[in-house]
Amino acid sequence: MPTMKEIAKRANVSVAAVSVVLNNKKSRISKAKKAEIKQIAKDLNYHPNIAAVTLSKNISLTIGLIVPDITNPFFATLTRLIEQQLGAQGYSTLFVDSNNSFAAESDAVQNMVSRGVDGIILVPSNEFFLSKKKERKALIEKGDKPIVLLNAYTDLKVSYVNFDNVQGAYLATQELINYGHTHIAFIRGKANFVNAAERLAGYRQALKDNRIAFNNDLVFEGDYTLDSGAKLAPKILEDPATTAILSANDLMLFGVIKWAKQNFVDIFSRVSMVGFDNDPYGEIIEVPLTTVDQQPLEMVNETIDLLLEMLTTGEKVVQHLIVKPKLIKRSSIHKIEN
Amino acid sequence: MPTMKEIAKRANVSVAAVSVVLNNKKSRISKAKKAEIKQIAKDLNYHPNIAAVTLSKNISLTIGLIVPDITNPFFATLTRLIEQQLGAQGYSTLFVDSNNSFAAESDAVQNMVSRGVDGIILVPSNEFFLSKKKERKALIEKGDKPIVLLNAYTDLKVSYVNFDNVQGAYLATQELINYGHTHIAFIRGKANFVNAAERLAGYRQALKDNRIAFNNDLVFEGDYTLDSGAKLAPKILEDPATTAILSANDLMLFGVIKWAKQNFVDIFSRVSMVGFDNDPYGEIIEVPLTTVDQQPLEMVNETIDLLLEMLTTGEKVVQHLIVKPKLIKRSSIHKIEN
DNA sequence: ATCAGTTGGTTAAGCGCTTAACCCAACTAA
């Protein structure tokens, strides 16, 4: 790999001169020399050693990205958008799949700080919210880099971008009610997942606004995995009065559908369904799924803007951005006569 | 962030002493001093500045990973396995989604080399194989880092890990034939995708071994996207003699299914289907999809082993590893009477 | 008494790049 030293030698100048011209800083280097240096750099196919730049400037043009599970399509979509937008701004992405483990998230943040990332985007795992506040706080403050949480609310003094889970669940529930449903099962995320609580709240609010009594027996707790949905399916369907299911994500609904297939129940006739996430596969299943879209592009845009603002101004702002949900109406809801 | 200098001052030793003990090198530092230094490091929550380590040792414990599209579940699975296995070995992952662009792959490699990654895992895009050999070669040789291609054959002098596409397509085709199918449509990948050619070859070989004439009118060209499958669907289904479809990936088959839903054709009765990839959603659709599993875990294991061998020995080996396919038999094939 | 070997470290150079401070010759302007 060619270095500035090499270029300097060929151009008969000091490496300082090379540095300033290759970085396009205003300096007293003559036009001719500038051109010569740039030409030599091009000829040698020079590219800076980023470790050296990082060491001396204390910025790395790298950001860390931590997601709970990249095989979850929603997180994959976020990841793709983030990587591409950061790349367009000249930033590289140090990627970690935390496998839904708080310990892994913590290690990842430490390692990223150690590597001198300029900032961190953390899509918190479920475990994140199960940890002690003190530990969460320690994680956030490690190396006090700019950090923004994505897809989560939090009580910590840190920026986050989330989407309006209350409103999302409200919209979805209202839609079911509009079709005449009153016995609506709700598959929530585990008690301590923050987004899960908000979604439950939206569900309850919609019931209340429609004067439908909330019934806790209709609330089932999953963990956002397909398997947890499959496991809950028989319990949910046990009550013949239940005519609809609202799920805190599509994946659990797919689990319900899978269980139904395996047990020969015609699930699409049996219940109406609405999910969360706008999973691409919701569109191609037997009956396309009505779902709440989390507007990943908007979320990522806000996240990148926020992070970039911190990086360029050098100030650590604490902002909370909430993007509005959008109900994608497809065919998994049918009318009920009361 | 505390530095070795800080530790050295507190322990009344030189930073060189700190360096050797924190790196557990054998040295002439007394047990007592060693313990003291380590304790201070722990108290200060010291973590090395990786940029400095990289600069001086010329290794970064970072590897670059480039995939064509992280929202494709197969690539997501590979990515997850890679990141976790590398993490377990102390390596971090610099991630790039090339968005199926050769230019992006090329830039990514350059950038990674510039950042001093120790090695690169490239899951080549489709465009990769459409580029000139000279350009592909240039990409591979950039900065001559250890590099292994994953999920591809190649004519270049570089290691790769792939799975046996010929055998995979052969198995799938033979399965269809076993069920009595003789008019089997094949959705291939674009002509220049190397894996696509091998899959076609396996399909043809199976036909030949069963004395079924190859008919080029039954071969359709997609680009591995869901949309391309949807676009091809009407053409494929036009010929009433066609009783089965083998697709070079599940996604295109999902596209066919989607088109069928939208056009009210009962696709699962109309044709038998086999895909490639063992996409998780193949299991939860109306009729679970028979598919060829690419054994991502085995592929990743081989890839990591290969790369780690190069990293530890420092030698650039050129090995070609082919993992055996596995046919996942589900319900999307039905018997045909001839 | 001398010397080799051991113990317990230190020194210094270097990795590639950045940046503030400096230098000198030639040219203006009063």
Next chain:
DNA sequence: TTAGTTGGGTTAAGCGCTTAACCAACTGAT
């Protein structure tokens, strides 16, 4: 004539860490 400016760079220190070479004091054997 001289002070001041401008053009065209150079020097040197420093970012945090690594590593080979060195050194001083002590111990034990001859």
